[in-house]
Amino acid sequence: MSAPDHRISKRQPVLVGGMPMPGRTERVLKAVFLTVICGAVVFPFVGVISTSLASPEEVIRAGGFVLLPTDGIDLSAYKSILSGGTVTQSILVSGFITVVGTTIALLLTCTLGWALSRRGTVGNKPLLLLVLVSLLFNPGLIPSYLVIQQFGLLNSLWAVILPVSVSAFNVIVVRAYFVGLPGEVLDSARIDGASEWKLFWHIGLPLSKAVVAVVGLFYAVGYWNSFFGALLYLSDSSKWPLQLVLRTYVVNGVEIGAQDLGGGSEALPPQTSIQMAILMISIVPILCVYPFVQRHFAKGVLTGAVKG
Incomplete structure (x- = not known):
């Protein structure tokens, strides 16, 4: 009997990750x-x-x-922008809104997420249901404006910061991450006499740097790029953030004068150069921050979304 022929008559496809x-x-x-x-x-x-x-x-x-x-x-376009005037003021306003807003939003989101992640907390389930409902339903433009008006926040920077300081989606992500923390570590700290605040501040937050970094980036990008709230609530142009000034000068095509840039009688660069310089300044801060937080995305968002 002849030996079996092991030769392959037809070339087999190369598989990469189980796929041809x-x-x-x-x-x-x-x-x-x-x-x-x-x-x-x-x-x-x-x-x-x-x-x-x-x-x-x-x-x-x-x-x-x-x-x-x-x-x-x-660099004449950038020198003109940073010499003072409306554009420089708007950069400072955007920086203030972003830093203060992100700090407040992170504090509120993390504390609320921690409270919702602790089973047995008073009002845990009703509060979680309220967060989920706010995630599904938007209050609407007119009710939001009336609330801002009733609180006396019109033409104030707080009208841009406070209404969006808590995102239901971010609260759910942070809560899911906190639920996935090792229970043994928390129980050991409780046995040693640690209060709930110490558990949150000294154990919960240090173990959750990834999700805090991701959520902080979400808030920072949202505050830095927001202009619609400022368009609704801020009538004083000196309080306009950079994105609203960018919309006025670039999208609406309003001509930029020397008084807007804080310059004197010297000749200004072309309007296009100034507009592109404003656009670059509005983009660069996020581009500088994003690479440092990018490595936390998979761990912060995916882990927080899967666990719990």
């Missing part, structure tokens, strides 16, 4: 598609940076949009 590896044509098409998508995203961003850094003469020659500056880097 795509062919060369499919990979080329995917690479081309992703390259086009990346180019569509990167091209405007590069143009914004280049226009804000190009010399006034080059911006005028290019018709207002410079892809790559050839005359060198010119």
Whole structure:
């Protein structure tokens, strides 16, 4: 009897992660598609940076949009913005709203999440139900405005900070993370005489840095990018945040004068350069913070969403 033939007559597909590896044509098409998508995203961003850094003469020659500056880097647009006036004031206002709002929001969200995660707390279930209901139903624009008006917060920065200081989604994520903390550690601390506040401050928060960082980034981005609340509640332009000023000068096309930038009689850079510089200043803070928090996303959001 002849030995069995172990030769494979047909080439077996290579498996990657249990799935057959795509062919060369499919990979080329995917690479081309992703390259086009990346180019569509990167091209405007590069143009914004280049226009804000190009010399006034080059911006005028290019018709207002410079892809790559050839005359060198010119910072006159940024100097004009940071010399004082409406734009500089709006940057300070946005910084105040973001820092104070994020601090208050984190404190309220973490304390509420901790209270909801402790079984046996008085009013635990009704309060959790109230949080879930607020997650499903929006109070509406007119009732929100009337509440702000009744509390006397119109034309105050607190009208932009307080109404959005607690997000039901973030409370649920933080609560789920707190529920997943090791019970043995908390019980050991209770035996040693630790109060509930000490458990929260010295054990709960240090063990939950990932979810606190993620939720803090959510709040910070929301406060920094918010303009609709300021548009509704702030009538004094000196209290406008940067995003509302950006909307006024860039989206609505209002011309920026020397009085808006705090400058004197000297010639201003082209309007396009100033607009792109304002746009870059509104983007850069988030771009600087995001890389430091990015590594916490998977652990903070996914773990907090799965456990509990």
